[in-house]
Structure formats: C-alpha cells, structure tokens
Amino acid sequence: MPAYIVFTREKTLDQSELKTYGEKTPATLEGHEIKILAAYGRHVTLEGPEVEGVVIAEFPSLEEAQAWYNSPAYQEAAQHRFRGAVYHGLIVEGV
Template sequence: MSAYVVFTRESTEDSAELDTYMNTVAPTFEGHPIKFLALYGQLDKLEGNGPEGIVILEFPTMQAARTWYDSPAYQAVAAHRHKGATYRVTIVEGQP
C-alpha cells in the first residue's frame, strides 16, 4: 500500500542552511522508489495559519518511505534542514 511523506515547512530560521539542504538532497533519492507529488507549489490557505511550503513524496510502502528517510545519506543532509527551518514531517499510509 502506498505511503506518503509529507514535509510541512512552518518557518525558515537560516536560509543558508536551507539552501544547502535544497542543493544536496537530490542524490539521496537515488535508488529509492520515490514519486514527487508536490514540491513547494502555490498554496491556497483556506483555514488558519498556513505553512510556508509543503512537499509530498509517494513511496510504494511505509517501509520504503522509512528506508529512505532513515538512510545515512538522507539523515546527513537532513541536518541542514533541521538547522535551516522548522518542519513537521509525517509518513501517512494511503488507501488500498
């Protein structure tokens, strides 16, 4: 069953660190079955305070999503994301 990793950027703290993350994250996707569904597209905030940006990645399974997220390659790059911005990150299982 498909799984979705949802990155919600709440606020940017250090744009240089965030730029480093954005410029180095692509190689972490190699060898992983990822489909990009949303990449910081236009937001239409309907209720409440909306985030700065949203990314949605599709994986074939929850395990495939965790394998990428927990990989040493991604975690090394994610350190820049942690320094650069406040995010919420969630993996949600899709419907059959």
C-alpha cells in the first residue's frame, strides 16, 4: 500500500540553512523509490494556521517512507532543515 510523507513549513528561521538542505536532499533520494507529488506550489489553507509551504512525497509503503526518512543520508541533510525552519512532518498510508 502506498504511503505519503507530508511536510508543512510553518516558519522560516534561517534561509541559508534551507538552501543547504535543498542542495543536500536530492542525493538522499538515490536508492529509494520516491515520487514528489507536490513541492511548495500554491496552496489554500482550509483550517488551522497558515503555512509557508507543503511537500508531499509518495513511497511504495510506510516502511519504505520510514527507511528513507531514517536513513543516515537524509538525517544528515535534515539537520539543516531543523535549523532553517519550523516544520511538521508525518507519514500516512494511502487507500
């Protein structure tokens, strides 16, 4: 069953850290079956506080999404995201 990682960027803290994150992230995708479905496109907030941006990525399974997120390569890149902005992230299984 497919699974989706959803990140919402709540507030930018350091643009240079986000730039570094953006430069490092593509290499983390190697060896993982991932399809980016949305990345910082126009969005409409229906409920809750406004967000700066949304990313949605599809994986073949919840386990494969977790494997990518927990991989050493992504976790190293993610440190720049953590310093660069406040995000919320989750994995949800499809139907």
